[in-house]
Amino acid sequence: MTGRSFKESLTGWTGFPQLDSRFEPRLTRAAGNSVRKLLVDVEPRTPGRFDLEVLYQRMRLEWHRNHSLEGVHSRDLRQLAWVLFYPPEQDSTRWLGAIPGVVRQYGRWLVRRRRTRSLLVLLHEFLRIYPTDLPTFKEIRLLLRRALKAGDSAPPPSMRKWVQRCPDFRLLEADLGGRFIADLLEQPASPEQVLEEAGLATGLVRSGFLKSGIRIALRKRTTRSGAPPEAWLQKLLALLECEGGLRFDERAVRVEIANGLLGPFIDRAAPAETKEVLQSFFLKHFRDPRLPSGKHGWAGVPEDTRRVVIRWLVERVLDQFFMLLKETAYDHHWRYREAFWRAFLDEDLIDDIWFALGSRAESMLWKMSDDPEVLETTAELYGAQSDQSVLLMRMPGITIAEWSHNGSCHLWLDGAVGAPKLYEREYSAYALRRPYPYPDVPDAHSQRHDGSQHGKWQDQIARWLRENTGIVVHRKKYIPPRLQGNQRSGRSGQYRYRRS
Known part of the structure; x- marks a missing residue:
């Protein structure tokens, strides 16, 4: 007996002691992870940088020796999708995925062996990098379409979602993501919900596929006149943002964002609501174009486009x-x-x-x-x-x-x-x-401000501006009727100044 009451024992209880690792429910954890993979999207776990480098060098050496994948160990073939677009920071011409023979032979292996995990890794990396300038881009896109269709009539659950998603969301079509973004902006669902349903919310929120589609939408917006529908604009701005910043904070994308959203208002006024929304967006992500803090954000943006925000x-x-x-x-x-x-x-x-x-x-x-x-x-x-x-x-x-x-x-x-x-x-x-x-x-x-009610100083400044700069504003505009007193008659001009 400890001498403590039952109430004291309960209030002083801090929980069960830490169990020894031998008693951890390992099988239950494993089963839970398996169920999780079936119910939600799980980003493929990328091998370490050292492992990727070793695999890349080994596969590149093998190809240059034999120009064939026949003698490659099956373990390396299962991992090959990770290094088709590797290393990402180097010239894409050095990628294994840029070699037509590698792509064709690997595609035949994928279809023949029906390796679900390898196919999902290739699909994930293809959408993430989305190398549209690669000479084999079309071939890889069609390879993925064939491989997804060539599976069993009852594919594994992890594959089943993508077999359905790719045609439903046009993830492997020739429009380079343009149709996906266009449909997203027209749907009543939020961008986050659409990305979740399309499988792009896990590891692909900044994917090359999304970037390509967004840039296409912005270029199309540049060629249109007038303000976009408010709901469409709000969705596009939400799509451009991610985790408090721009989804794609790159100079080329910034220039297209500015041209696409501000270009239609270079020669025409924007509706008040549109102006307020866009001004807030650009000041947040591009900053004030007149100040040093905005130098980075507005780099490369044409002057007439910058002038809209100014x-x-x-x-x-x-x-x-x-x-x-x-x-x-x-x-x-x-x-x-x-x-x-x-x-x-x-x-x-x-x-x-x-x-x-x-x-x-x-x-x-x-x-x-x-x-x-x-x-x-x-x-x-x-x-x-x-x-x-x-x-x-x-x-x-x-x-x-x-x-x-x-x-x-x-x-x-x-x-x-x-x-x-x-x-x-x-x-x-x-x-x-x-x-x-x-x-x-x-x-x-x-100029002293004498005779405001009679327009004295206003007329004198207007006259000086007209004589020295050619700037002319009609007197009725700078002295509106509500402010007119016993003014002397007179005009300072009828035609506005036009820039040369």
Whole structure:
């Protein structure tokens, strides 16, 4: 007797002691693994790198000696599928699978011997690598189709799934995965569910077969105009992502993603919902194309395609700027400036935007935005009032610095001395208040915001832009009726600026 009560014994119990290895249920475990293989897809266990290298060298030497597989040990033939596309990082012309004789003789052996495991390994490796540029690609694809059809009328359960899947999901057809992806994007089921049913969710989530089909879908999307259906786009974006990143994070695929999804909007506006979804996707996986952090993601993407996202970012940054001004600037200042510059944005005349914030304005933006990286696209403004901000804009041939309040608008033509550069991390208020070091320099201009209600400063800036850059925006657009007071009549032009 231990002297403890039954309740104390129960509450102090920590479980049965660890059993000796002799008592482990090995047969039960083995039976469970066998059942698991029948019910779920299990990725074939790849041999170690050393074993693969030894097998590859042995098979290559045997072929160069005899040009035949007749004398190869059956154990090596059972493992040959692992090294047909080996080593993957080297030139594919050195692969055993690039030799037509090897493929033909191995195919005959597979069909004759009906080696289920060897056939499944070959199918798995073929879909994983999917070497479409291999001269024997078509022959291997047809070999697999014949081998799957040549089996028994009642194939083993592990084979039965693939005998059904290959024709149902067109895994071995000549369309290179294009039809599979097209069907996936049209089905009501989620991409994850379709991949699971097709057997591509275990060891093949980043397979060459999927990559080939996705690239075909993106190329077809490039040739179409207008926005894709929302459900189709959401499924494609879900398919492009995997484990928090891009499924295929390669330069060539990135370029095709950008061209396929952004190309249709180079010359036309995107619907608001489509723009929001795509902008979020590209900022997450490609980053801001204007910043050093986006250099890798946008490498190789054509400039006109990059400009689509930059144009969207310009709209977003301008919205953020004027949203911030509502909290930090004087109402009778910012509402006229917002109307004026938004007219140029609506005419697609603003190429890029960057803004510098005083300390209070920066803190306010952080609180207002739900984007944790919002301050990455802003700069620090020192030497100014804490609630002041400066909007820096690039338009064709000119750089502009517009103050939130208590500051003039300054304009520098390209090449002007002292013109600020965008994307700096900090700016001096003094530098942004002086458009040129000496007075009466013709390639720069300063404009006080006098007579907002009458359109005085707006007309003067519009006239200076027209005379020095050829940029023209109709007066009714930059002074909308809701802001018109007792304005003097006059026009600053009727035709918008057209890029050369």
